[in-house]
Each structure stands twice: as structure tokens, then as C-alpha cells.
Amino acid sequence: MKIKPATVNDLRDIMSLNKDYYKGHWFSEHTSFDYDVFYENIKTWIVDPTANVIVAKKDEEIVAWSVAFIMPLDWSKDIRCSIGYNYIKPEYRSKGVLEQFVSNHEQWGIGKKCVDMNLGDSAQYKGKFNLLTQDLGFNRTGHDCYKVLKKEIVHE
Numbered sequence: 001m002k003i004k005p006a007t008v009n010d011l012r013d014i015m016s017l018n019k020d021y022y023k024g025h026w027f028s029e030h031t032s033f034d035y036d037v038f039y040e041n042i043k044t045w046i047v048d049p050t051a052n053v054i055v056a057k058k059d060e061e062i063v064a065w066s067v068a069f070i071m072p073l074d075w076s077k078d079i080r081c082s083i084g085y086n087y088i089k090p091e092y093r094s095k096g097v098l099e100q101f102v103s104n105h106e107q108w109g110i111g112k113k114c115v116d117m118n119l120g121d122s123a124q125y126k127g128k129f130n131l132l133t134q135d136l137g138f139n140r141t142g143h144d145c146y147k148v149l150k151k152e153i154v155h156e
Contacts, residue, residue, distance in 0.1 A: 006053040013062035021087035064088035068105040081109025
């Protein structure tokens with residue numbers, strides 16, 4: 001499996017995967033999917049320096065995508081790497097793709113000077129999310145999970 005930064009050439013495949021993601025998510029019960037809105041969002045995220053959009057390719061086919069964002073903390077000048085979306089085709093789950101995504105986002109977040117990282121979006125893991133995230137090094141678990149990227153604390 002090859003993990004790479006997404007480009008505008010990947011938009012069509014990401015759009016297709018996101019329709020599957022939306023259909024399987026709890027929020028499809030109370031929201032509508034607007035193709036144009038998502039297209040504009042993902043196109044913007046791909047070129048936004050505060051977003052890290054990546055895809056997993058198997059034999060030139062995009063089988064998964066993920067995006068993380070830099071988020072300000074409300075109580076500090078520090079920033080967080082927040083993984084917003086992960087979608088992995090069912091037949092590629094439990095094959096190390098999420099682990100590769102988290103590792104890629106973690107390195108990106110460290111490069112951006114993020115102090116910690118959170119991973120949310122547990123819908124596709126059907127109750128196994130906390131176990132999975134503990135295996136990935138997240139020590140604060142729940143619907144959103146957190147891990148520290150920078151340990152030094154500056155109190156003012």
C-alpha cells in the first residue's frame with residue numbers, strides 16, 4: 001500500500017469514496033450529501049497548507065483517503081493536529097492503512113509544531129475504535145482520541 005499526498009487529479013476517486021463514507025455514517029440519517037459542496041471543500045483542502053490530505057493506493061487504485069487539519073487550541077497559542085476524516089474501503093480495513101495514515105499525519109503535525117493530535121470519526125470501526133486507537137499510541141480515548149506530540153509545557 002502506498003500513502004501519498006492527494007492532488008487535484010485524485011478528486012474524482014476521493015469523491016467516489018466519500019459517497020460510500022457518507023452512506024455508512026450515522027450523520028447520513030439527518031443530513032444530505034451535496035456533491036458540489038464536498039467537491040469544493042476537498043479541492044480547497046488539497047492546496048491548503050493547514051490541511052494534510054492523503055490517499056492510499058493499491059495498484060494505482062485509490063482505496064482510502066484521510067485528512068488532518070491544524071486546529072488552534074482555545075486556551076493556548078499552541079496548535080493541534082486533528083484528523084478529521086478517514087475512509088478505507090471495507091476490503092482494505094485491518095491491513096495497516098489507518099496506522100499508515102496516523103503515522104503520516106503525526107509526522108506532518110510534528111513538522112507543523114503541533115503539541116498533540118486527535119483522531120475522531122469512529123463510525124466505520126463498529127465499537128472497536130478505542131482498542132484500535134490504543135494500539136496506535138493514543139492514551140486518551142473515547143469518541144475522540146488524543147496523543148501528545150510535544151511534551152514540553154510552558155506556563156505563563
